[in-house]
Amino acid sequence: MKLFDILGPVMIGPSSSHTAGAVKIGLVTRRLLGVPPIKAEIKLHGSFASTGAGHGTDRAIIAGLLGMQPDDERIPNSFELAKKEKLDFSFSTINIRGAHPNTAVLSVAAADGRTLEIVSASLGGGRIQVCQIDGIDTNFSGDCNTLVVHNLDQPGHVAQVATVLAQRNVNIATMQLYRNVQGGYAVMVVECDQPIPADLVEWLMTLDGIIKVSYLNLEN
Amino acid sequence: MSYYSVKQMLEDAKENKMPLWETIMMDDVLAQHSSREASLHQMQHLWEVMKTTSTEYRASDHSHSGLVGGDSAKVTEAAKQGCLIGDNFLNEIIAEALKIGECNACMKRIVATPTAGSCGVLPAVLIPLAKKEQLPDEAIVYALYVAAGFGQVVAQRASIAGASGGCQAEIGTASAMAAAALTALKGGSSEMCAHACAMALSNLLGLVCDPVAGLVEVPCVQRNVAGALNAVGAANMALSGVVCRIPADEVIDAMGEIGDQMSADLRETGRGGLAATPTGKKIAAELLRH
Numbered sequence: 349m350k351l352f353d354i355l356g357p358v359m360i361g362p363s364s365s366h367t368a369g370a371v372k373i374g375l376v377t378r379r380l381l382g383v384p385p386i387k388a389e390i391k392l393h394g395s396f397a398s399t400g401a402g403h404g405t406d407r408a409i410i411a412g413l414l415g416m417q418p419d420d421e422r423i424p425n426s427f428e429l430a431k432k433e434k435l436d437f438s439f440s441t442i443n444i445r446g447a448h449p450n451t452a453v454l455s456v457a458a459a460d461g462r463t464l465e466i467v468s469a470s471l472g473g474g475r476i477q478v479c480q481i482d483g484i485d486t487n488f489s490g491d492c493n494t495l496v497v498h499n500l501d502q503p504g505h506v507a508q509v510a511t512v513l514a515q516r517n518v519n520i521a522t523m524q525l526y527r528n529v530q531g532g533y534a535v536m537v538v539e540c541d542q543p544i545p546a547d548l549v550e551w552l553m554t555l556d557g558i559i560k561v562s563y564l565n566l567e568n
Numbered sequence: 569m570s571y572y573s574v575k576q577m578l579e580d581a582k583e584n585k586m587p588l589w590e591t592i593m594m595d596d597v598l599a600q601h602s603s604r605e606a607s608l609h610q611m612q613h614l615w616e617v618m619k620t621t622s623t624e625y626r627a628s629d630h631s632h633s634g635l636v637g638g639d640s641a642k643v644t645e646a647a648k649q650g651c652l653i654g655d656n657f658l659n660e661i662i663a664e665a666l667k668i669g670e671c672n673a674c675m676k677r678i679v680a681t682p683t684a685g686s687c688g689v690l691p692a693v694l695i696p697l698a699k700k701e702q703l704p705d706e707a708i709v710y711a712l713y714v715a716a717g718f719g720q721v722v723a724q725r726a727s728i729a730g731a732s733g734g735c736q737a738e739i740g741t742a743s744a745m746a747a748a749a750l751t752a753l754k755g756g757s758s759e760m761c762a763h764a765c766a767m768a769l770s771n772l773l774g775l776v777c778d779p780v781a782g783l784v785e786v787p788c789v790q791r792n793v794a795g796a797l798n799a800v801g802a803a804n805m806a807l808s809g810v811v812c813r814i815p816a817d818e819v820i821d822a823m824g825e826i827g828d829q830m831s832a833d834l835r836e837t838g839r840g841g842l843a844a845t846p847t848g849k850k851i852a853a854e855l856l857r858h
Contacts, residue, residue: 349570351596352610354682354719354728354745355712358617361672362631362784364684399782399838402633402855404675424675472729473683 357474358419365450366396366403369470371423374412376478376490377454379564381464385456386434388413391442394449396470406439409452413437418474451479464562482560484526484535490564492521492539497552498560501527501534505557509536512552518542533559570599572724574765574816577717578758588758589710592717611709614679618691621671621678622664631673633855636785640666657700658797665692665796669789682719682728682741685784688792689742690715693750693799707753714752715745718765718816725817726824730777730836733827735788739795740772740823746799751806764799764806766816771798773819774826776834778841781852787842 359368378385390409392400400406404424411426414433422429430437442453448469455465467480478488481496488494495513499505506525513520519541527534543565552561571577571592581591597607630637640663646652647659668688672678678687690712698708719728722741727733747768748761756764772795780786812819833840842848 349720349723350600351570351592351607351713351716351720352614354723355611355614355716356679356681358614358677358679359684360675361678361684361687362675364680367675367684368680395782398856402631402781402783402785404632407675419677421677472731474680 353473359474360404360408360419360421360423363403364474365470365472366400366405367408367423368418368474369450369472369476370396370403370405370408370452371412371416371418371420372474372476372490373452373454373468373470374409375415375417376412376468376476376564377456377464377466378413378415379490380466380481380496380562381456381458381462382562383458383460383462384415384433384435385413386436386459387457388435388437389455390437390439391453392439393442393444393447393451393453396450396452397441409454410435410437413454413456448477448479481535484528484533486526486535486537487524488537488539491566493541493543493563493565495538495540495544495549495563496561497536497538497558499534499536500557500559501529501531502557505534506536508555509538509552512548513538513540516545516548518544570595570720570724571717572721574718574721574762574820577721578762581758587710588717588752588761589713592713592720608709611712612705615705615708615712617677617679618668619695621668621676622691622695624676625667625671629670629674631670631783631785632675633781633783633785635780635783635851636670636673636789638670639789640664640670657696660696661692661796661800662793664695665689665792666789668692669792673783673785673789681715682723682745683730683738685730685788686738686742686792686795688789689739689795689799690746690749692792692796693746697750697753703753711749711753714761715749718748718761719745721817722769722820722823725820727827732835733823734775734830734835735777735791736769736772736775736823737827738777739791740769740775742792743772743795743799743802744769746796747802747806750799750803754803754807756803756807760806762816763810763812764802766812766814766819767805767810768799768802769816769819769823770812770814771802773823776830776841777836778834778843779836779838780843780848781855782836782838782843786851
């Protein structure tokens with residue numbers, strides 16, 4: 349328990365889960381996409397759907413997609429800013445069985461054709477969990493430097509990723525492996541102590557069997 | 569480590585021969601591999617944000633739902649007219665608590681202390697006192713560490729989330745933190761701070777979290793007033809030598825247990841209490857239609 353979690357964070361009100369956490373969901377999605385999104389379809393579930401408008405959850409998610417932090421004073425005006433930044437967005441509600449009450453599904457697309465679908469939950473106090481990436485279950489917070497590798501479920505990809513990280517002196521903090529079916533589509537989530545080098549990501553993308561690589565590095 | 573008990577925190581301060589605020593600060597600095605300077609700088613920043621929120625209040629601002637806005641200005645105006653009970657200082661505390669709470673509901677920048685819903689309590693007691701007694705920022709920063717130290721113990725032993733502990737965990741904790749901070753600011757001993765914390769929390773045990781339409785607005789904003797005035801009462805009792813018969817750690821444990829016993833309807837779901845009144849339900853239904 350950090351002292352500045354008790355006094356703090358500095359945030360735009362009114363709710364740490366419905367506003368600050370929602371900004372973070374948008375921000376983590378933008379970072380994982382790697383470039384600014386030009387299109388975003390957002391579906392809100394549970395308490396996000398029923399009280400989201402009153403908590404500014406919708407404006408908060410858009411603010412995060414535009415790259416804002418939870419204490420950015422432009423959050424209430426994010427819809428207008430999205431127009432300027434040419435981010436086309438839409439909101440709807442969804443009911444996902446068994447999902448956390450504060451869950452959002454974000455489908456985003458970039459100008460270069462990149463797409464990403466992320467299901468995230470806001471757990472309270474501004475903390476979030478990324479629950480799904482492109483239909484595959486995951487579980488990470490976005491509070492660490494994170495490398496996400498989408499690959500065919502075949503031998504060798506974990507070794508490739510672990511080796512190249514070791515070569516670049518990037519220490520793995522946690523590693524999670526997920527797949528839809530045996531031999532199908534797999535996702536590897538690697539949380540690291542050091543930032544993930546961009547050229548390492550580019551190299552990984554050239555490998556056979558690697559479908560997509562996304563990553564997020566912490567600022568500062 | 570961050571403290572699991574008020575008792576340990578006080579013993580450490582005595583053993584280290586350091587003021588309570590410094591014991592709390594150094595504990596966090598060591599745990600986070602941070603530095604004294606960085607920590608003090610961050611705390612000063614939080615105090616600046618609190619003051620900025622206060623000055624950026626506009627009576628004309630209203631929350632998205634329209635349920636909140638303009639109330640702080642009404643209190644200030646009525647106080648100016650001389651038609652309220654108590655002196656100006658007392659009414660400044662009430663106005664300040666409403667002001668920060670309203671700012672939060674209107675999507676302005678606030679410091680969660682310890683949560684967004686209870687963000688008005690600490691500034692409500694600190695801003696008017698700093699003004700009245702011309703206190704240097706340094707003194708306020710030290711008092712904020714004391715507040716954070718007690719808040720940490722509550723978070724570790726019980727909870728600071730309305731969803732798990734009800735409003736006693738939010739406004740109750742904020743009030744306990746503010747009471748300890750005020751006691752420290754007025755030169756009270758560490759033991760007095762602990763008594764102030766214990767008395768403030770005792771007074772708000774059982775407070776439920778029942779937000780109308782699930783929003784951090786009704787009754788949240790006005791409960792910040794209850795938390796702030798209760799903190800002043802507890803601090804003044806402690807400074808006079810009045811003690812809480814139940815030690816702070818045990819009061820905190822009781823709060824945690826009460827939270828566990830509380831129905832989920834009364835823990836931030838918007839299903840019980842004021843939210844479930846005919847008017848509460850009507851407001852929720854109207855908001856959902858728009």
